[in-house]
Amino acid sequence: GQRPEFETLLAWVEPFGSGAYGLATKYWTATERNTLNPPLEGILLWNRLIWIGIGAALLAGAYALYHPAAKGAKPRKQERLRALAEAETPVAAPLGSLPAASHGFASGWARLVSRTAFEVSMVFKSPAYVVLILLGFAFAIATLMFIGEIYGAPLLLVTRVVISGLQGAFGLISMVIAIYYSGELVWRDRDRKFHEIVDATSTPDWTFLVPKTLALALVLLSTAAVGVLAGIVTQLIKGYTDFELGKYLFWYVLPQAVSFSLIAVLAIFVQALSPNKFIGWAIMVVYVISTIVLSNLGFDHVLYAYGRGIGVPLSDMNGTGDFAVFSGWLDAYWTAFAIVLLVIAYGLWRRGTETRLLPRLKRFPRRLFGPAGAIGGVALAAFIGLGVFIFINTNVWNEYRTQKQVERLQADAEKTLLRYEEVPQPSVVDVRMTLDLHPHEPRLTTNGSYVLENRTAAPLREVHLRWNDQLEMERLTVEGATVARDWPEFSYRIYRFATPLQPGERRTVRFETVLAQRGFMNSGNTTRIVDNGTFVNNFEFAPMIGMSRDGLLTDRTKRRKAGLPAELRPAKVEDESARDRNYIGVDWVTADITVTTDADQTVVAPGDKRSDTVANGRRTARFVTEAPVLNFFSVQSARYAETRRMHDGVEMVVFHDPAHTRNVPRMLDALSNSLDYFQANFSPYQFRQARIVEFPDYASFAQSYPNTFAWSEGLGFIADLRDPTKIDYVTYVAAHEFAHQWWAHQIVGSDQQGMTLLSETLAQYSALMVMEKMYGKDQIRRFLKFELDRYLRSRGTERLAQYAFKSAPYPRSLDLIAALRAEAPADKQALITDLLEKITLYDIKTTGVTATRRADGRWDVAVTVDARKLYADGQGKETDAPLNESIDIGLFTAEPGKGAFAQGDVILLERRSLRTGTQTLRFITTREPKFAGADPYNKWIDRNSDDNVRPVG
Ligand SMILES: [Zn+2]
Numbered sequence: 001g002q003r004p005e006f007e008t009l010l011a012w013v014e015p016f017g018s019g020a021y022g023l024a025t026k027y028w029t030a031t032e033r034n035t036l037n038p039p040l041e042g043i044l045l046w047n048r049l050i051w052i053g054i055g056a057a058l059l060a061g062a063y064a065l066y067h068p069a070a071k072g073a074k075p076r077k078q079e080r081l082r083a084l085a086e087a088e089t090p091v092a093a094p095l096g097s098l099p100a101a102s103h104g105f106a107s108g109w110a111r112l113v114s115r116t117a118f119e120v121s122m123v124f125k126s127p128a129y130v131v132l133i134l135l136g137f138a139f140a141i142a143t144l145m146f147i148g149e150i151y152g153a154p155l156l157l158v159t160r161v162v163i164s165g166l167q168g169a170f171g172l173i174s175m176v177i178a179i180y181y182s183g184e185l186v187w188r189d190r191d192r193k194f195h196e197i198v199d200a201t202s203t204p205d206w207t208f209l210v211p212k213t214l215a216l217a218l219v220l221l222s223t224a225a226v227g228v229l230a231g232i233v234t235q236l237i238k239g240y241t242d243f244e245l246g247k248y249l250f251w252y253v254l255p256q257a258v259s260f261s262l263i264a265v266l267a268i269f270v271q272a273l274s275p276n277k278f279i280g281w282a283i284m285v286v287y288v289i290s291t292i293v294l295s296n297l298g299f300d301h302v303l304y305a306y307g308r309g310i311g312v313p314l315s316d317m318n319g320t321g322d323f324a325v326f327s328g329w330l331d332a333y334w335t336a337f338a339i340v341l342l343v344i345a346y347g348l349w350r351r352g353t354e355t356r357l358l359p360r361l362k363r364f365p366r367r368l369f370g371p372a373g374a375i376g377g378v379a380l381a382a383f384i385g386l387g388v389f390i391f392i393n394t395n396v397w398n399e400y401r402t403q404k405q406v407e408r409l410q411a412d413a414e415k416t417l418l419r420y421e422e423v424p425q426p427s428v429v430d431v432r433m434t435l436d437l438h439p440h441e442p443r444l445t446t447n448g449s450y451v452l453e454n455r456t457a458a459p460l461r462e463v464h465l466r467w468n469d470q471l472e473m474e475r476l477t478v479e480g481a482t483v484a485r486d487w488p489e490f491s492y493r494i495y496r497f498a499t500p501l502q503p504g505e506r507r508t509v510r511f512e513t514v515l516a517q518r519g520f521m522n523s524g525n526t527t528r529i530v531d532n533g534t535f536v537n538n539f540e541f542a543p544m545i546g547m548s549r550d551g552l553l554t555d556r557t558k559r560r561k562a563g564l565p566a567e568l569r570p571a572k573v574e575d576e577s578a579r580d581r582n583y584i585g586v587d588w589v590t591a592d593i594t595v596t597t598d599a600d601q602t603v604v605a606p607g608d609k610r611s612d613t614v615a616n617g618r619r620t621a622r623f624v625t626e627a628p629v630l631n632f633f634s635v636q637s638a639r640y641a642e643t644r645r646m647h648d649g650v651e652m653v654v655f656h657d658p659a660h661t662r663n664v665p666r667m668l669d670a671l672s673n674s675l676d677y678f679q680a681n682f683s684p685y686q687f688r689q690a691r692i693v694e695f696p697d698y699a700s701f702a703q704s705y706p707n708t709f710a711w712s713e714g715l716g717f718i719a720d721l722r723d724p725t726k727i728d729y730v731t732y733v734a735a736h737e738f739a740h741q742w743w744a745h746q747i748v749g750s751d752q753q754g755m756t757l758l759s760e761t762l763a764q765y766s767a768l769m770v771m772e773k774m775y776g777k778d779q780i781r782r783f784l785k786f787e788l789d790r791y792l793r794s795r796g797t798e799r800l801a802q803y804a805f806k807s808a809p810y811p812r813s814l815d816l817i818a819a820l821r822a823e824a825p826a827d828k829q830a831l832i833t834d835l836l837e838k839i840t841l842y843d844i845k846t847t848g849v850t851a852t853r854r855a856d857g858r859w860d861v862a863v864t865v866d867a868r869k870l871y872a873d874g875q876g877k878e879t880d881a882p883l884n885e886s887i888d889i890g891l892f893t894a895e896p897g898k899g900a901f902a903q904g905d906v907i908l909l910e911r912r913s914l915r916t917g918t919q920t921l922r923f924i925t926t927r928e929p930k931f932a933g934a935d936p937y938n939k940w941i942d943r944n945s946d947d948n949v950r951p952v953g
Pocket of ligand 1: 736740759760763
């Protein structure tokens with residue numbers, strides 16, 4: 001979905017039809033999505049037909065390849081056997097004594113190896129395996145070719161990214177192989193009527209069971225190997241040659257080996273017990289479905305989810321972190337269980353003609369005497385012991401809540417606390433904090449104080465304090481106040497002042513908190529405090545003032561079920577009382593933050609770094625703000641490399657992983673260009689530093705804090721921008737985040753409809769201006785097309801769209817519109833209405849272009865345009881509106897936004913008045929145009945931006 005030009009391709013080739021469905025409903029409004037199904041026509045119809053056809057062909061092919069005769073001897077062999085039988089029976093030579101059956105370790109090992117090799121070769125030679133593997137290989141390459149693209153620009157295909165793609169691409173195929181071949185391996189001898197001979201030999205049962213299990217695990221491992229091959233092939237295609245084989249092995253192949261072996265054991269176990277292989281297969285399919293259904297129903301504890309384990313998010317900064325250790329405990333637990341399963345399967349192994357379960361159950365206890373029973377006993381003890389240890393981690397040291405319990409808590413919090421949302425609160429005006437960070441434990445203790453001030457016009461009797469659910473509040477005191485109400489379950493407290501806080505009066509709040517994790521959790525293990533790449537903000541480790549909607553239920557269905565209104569709407573734009581708060585929910589403050597961390601790490605927090613010292617293996621750095629900042633701070637700590645540059649008196653620094661140097665100069669260029677543009681066009685920058693600080697790819701966003709931009713390693717550090725025709729989103733993101741230093745960190749909108757217009761819309765605009773300055777008008781066309789696509793999509797869920805450092809009443813979107821109106825000439829007023837007060841859509845289509853050579857050598861060009869304008873209401877219902885606007889008409893020698901399109905390809909770009917309906921616009925040019933169109937750079941919100949430009953002729 002990130003690349004408009006590939007959407008159509010994807011819609012054709014994607015087997016499940018969701019791509020085609022998405023394309024058919026791409027620009028649908030909320031109303032349309034809720035009430036209509038797309039007609040079964042066009043690509044959607046063809047996609048369905050093609051894939052039904054392919055499915056049928058595969059089925060027919062499978063049937064054709066399935067030769068019942070192959071179960072016995074092959075035809076040629078049959079002939080030979082017949083010939084042998086018909087030949088004269090030779091006189092039997094006198095027999096010597098039979099070789100003695102051997103039972104030593106060496107012979108057992110030899111048997112194991114030869115039996116396993118035999119079983120593996122049976123699978124490798126089967127056509128179904130080859131087909132599945134080839135499918136997986138092709139699917140993996142197709143996935144990896146476009147993985148992680150942003151604005152159509154590729155990622156550098158580092159091994160970590162490849163592995164994340166492979167984990168998705170091969171999962172289903174491995175499952176199919178495990179289920180199918182478990183049945184084949186266990187039942188093969190019986191299916192071929194060979195079992196009585198095999199079973200009559202002196203070979204012990206384990207020589208059947210263990211090799212079959214091992215073989216299946218090896219076969220599954222081969223899918224991982226093919227995945228690695230697909231990864232390396234794609235890396236080569238993409239021109240990436242730093243193959244990190246260690247990461248392939250430890251981050252992909254070995255973890256897959258464990259989980260595949262667990263699946264193999266379960267599948268073999270089921271087949272060993274079931275009366276025939278079809279029932280065994282059915283049980284496995286039901287099992288697979290049940291794992292999905294049960295976890296959706298809230299049964300998601302790792303103790304009973306066989307083989308699932310704990311997710312290991314990958315990061316090149318932080319490796320597998322502690323997650324691999326957590327996952328290791330679960331693997332050990334399920335491996336012990338799998339051994340128990342194997343011993344049971346051994347005890348109940350079918351031998352000879354007896355297939356009924358009951359007689360096998362009767363002899364089961366006898367079969368457990370000896371090594372099998374001992375192994376089973378040890379495994380069972382390990383399973384129980386590890387289970388207890390895991391339970392202590394997930395349910396004793398950490399709190400375990402099912403999804404349902406979490407949702408109930410969210411609903412209860414809303415019912416209990418939302419009524420306090422508008423209770424007037426004192427403002428925090430000064431923040432002092434001392435943080436003690438231990439990345440490896442992981443633990444962060446914070447000692448802090450706030451100065452509160454009553455900035456309202458009336459005395460305040462209470463202050464409300466709330467904090468992050470994961471945070472332990474060790475101490476919390478409010479000067480001159482006592483706890484009036486406490487909801488520990490919601491981490492919410494009301495303090496009542498002994499004497500009400502008068503307007504302008506100040507009080508101090510002191511707090512001590514611990515943000516830590518002991519052992520591991522069932523899910524949601526912290527990704528915030530990690531060995532290398534801690535990134536926390538003060539909403540996580542310090543108390544906040546007043547009630548907020550953050551963290552309340554948002555899903556409409558779940559809200560209704562919980563007896564809540566379907567949706568929490570923001571306050572109406574006319575609501576003056578909503579201006580008491582800004583939408584971030586924090587005040588303008590001064591701050592003094594001291595952070596201590598491990599000596600080998602660098603720590604970055606907002607403000608000017610006043611000191612940085614190392615003592616006793618610990619580093620301590622102090623940051624002091626030099627301008628008012630929103631009470632919203634990041635603290636980051638890692639083993640960083642620093643790349644810096646001075647530009648116009650501002651120190652620009654990128655704190656990055658030593659290996660992530662590729663786009664650092666680009667980031668610094670973007671910051672420099674942004675600073676120049678913003679200072680020239682807006683106002684002076686309020687700080688002396690601008691810092692980009694990398695964090696691990698546990699989330700992939702960038703976020704603007706005072707003079708500090710937290711930036712994910714997955715977002716721009718590994719962007720592959722070698723192709724200059726690709727959108728340079730690294731520059732775009734840097735400019736956008738820097739622009740927030742004005743739009744959010746100087747002017748912040750009130751908490752009501754249109755709240756983000758003053759921050760997001762203006763940051764977006766500012767970044768576009770920087771892009772235009774750096775790359776030219778013509779290059780940002782492709783970028784605008786992506787943005788247009790995003791707008792039209794997100795509209796499906798409905799949205800509306802001299803104040804620096806201003807507190808309550810906070811500015812509104814209306815104030816910006818009024819300011820724009822004051823500046824704009826009379827003929828642009830209607831445009832402001834359309835752009836900012838209404839949801840306006842256009843349908844501009846170039847239906848014909850002709851160019852004819854004139855006698856004087858110049859060209860007569862005629863461009864025929866169909867145009868239409870629509871207004872949509874909040875529900876997405878559309879009505880026609882008269883169009884009468886001047887819109888760009890462009891004539892070009894190449895297609896805008898494609899390939900190396902540049903300024904030299906623009907023959908003419910001028911505004912012409914367009915009206916509703918069909919019209920022909922005429923031009924005379926000196927060069928012959930090859931492409932022409934209306935609104936060629938997609939500046940207007942056009943429901944179909946692909947038909948704006950067309951080739952001449
Ligand atoms: Zn933003």
